[in-house]
Amino acid sequence: MKDTLQAAATQLGLNLSDTQLDQLLAYLALLQKWNKVYNLTAVRDPAQMLSHHLIDSLSALPPLLRHGAPQRLMDVGAGGGLPGVVIAICCPSTDVTCVDAVAKKATFIQQVAAELKLPNLHGVHSRVEQLATAPFGLITSRAFASLVDFTSLTRQHLAPGAVWMAMKGQHPAEEIAALPADVEVFHVEQLSVPGLDAQRCMVWMRPR
Template sequence: MKEFSGRLKQAADTLQLTLSDAQQEALLAYLSQLQRWNRTYNLTAIRDPSQMLVQHVFDSMSIVMRLRDATKDHVASGKQVSVLDVGSGAGLPGTIIAILEPDWRVSCVDAVEKKTAFIRQIAGVLGLSNLQALHNRIEMLQEMNATIVTSRAFASLADFADLAGKHVAQDGWLVAMKGRIPDDEISELQKKADWRVERIDPVVVPELDAQRCLIWLKQDQGTL
């Protein structure tokens, strides 16, 4: 995977992320492990490692600065940032967040055991003590009280809020990674009283010619 080092560094520069040598090595090691496990366990439909780099690693990296900005007051006040990645699959974006934010506590939950087994393996191989994998359905999971509950292609906004909303801390967010702005999903969500779209951030993924956005959901104060 060393052949991807230059592209990874350029992508990080584009996203205004500063990578240590150890973080760069960890991201490439994750990609190598994903490719190897995918041959046997079919963790992702993407087979080509170059496409994995862009559509999985760069895509996950693209939201990190947004998350940092949103949680800077938590960090300034001495609170630990906790992230719950719902329907994490092969640990995306949770594992990438854990690599880039070693002081954050990241939990990846998925109902498919082989996927959480992969995340546990990655946490061990890369020495990510801040990363844990939870084999469970999100609706069966004990409340996590997370600063950020995120998902990537997990469910509609309304279903995401219904299933994962209970895991958000009072001052936290639901954050959904989406492609184009899902107007129909937003309309469906607006019919519910408890969650609202706070803002929508456009996201640029290096080397990917496709629309991406990050949708921030807040719980209405009247429902707290």
């Protein structure tokens, strides 16, 4: 598994340390373990978890690093921690807050932070629209909601100059067309995920 992960990271142009690769695999092991009790994700096969979850989330890193990793990042509807935990492992200087409306999912993130010794990772149990928090430089989501709901529910949490980044499957033309005039889509990036024959798309937005 480590070889597959290392090869995927190299293909994505990521230079991950041995410790980071081990942390990513340790996270995957925790996800598998807790999934048995907590039902964190429908994907249960270890090889599929590696490709469909871990490497898929890892593919968000190159665009994120090109944009510039922020000091504070929120991953909304993080579920079992995708992509938030992966970002926290790969970007140790970024403080990552994973927010989820389901308590056991936020508890799992807190467990990951403790077991993997990641002081920059936080799990918060809240509906994002009800959260009281300091603002963030970047808000991410993966399989969370439509672009309209994602941006409207989290707009209050953007710091001045901050942006949204949504991970989508196919190019979400209809969702983009439905966005209100005060949300600007400034970049749409097609991604290829090593080992996955599927379309991935990253939508970057900012308030107007």
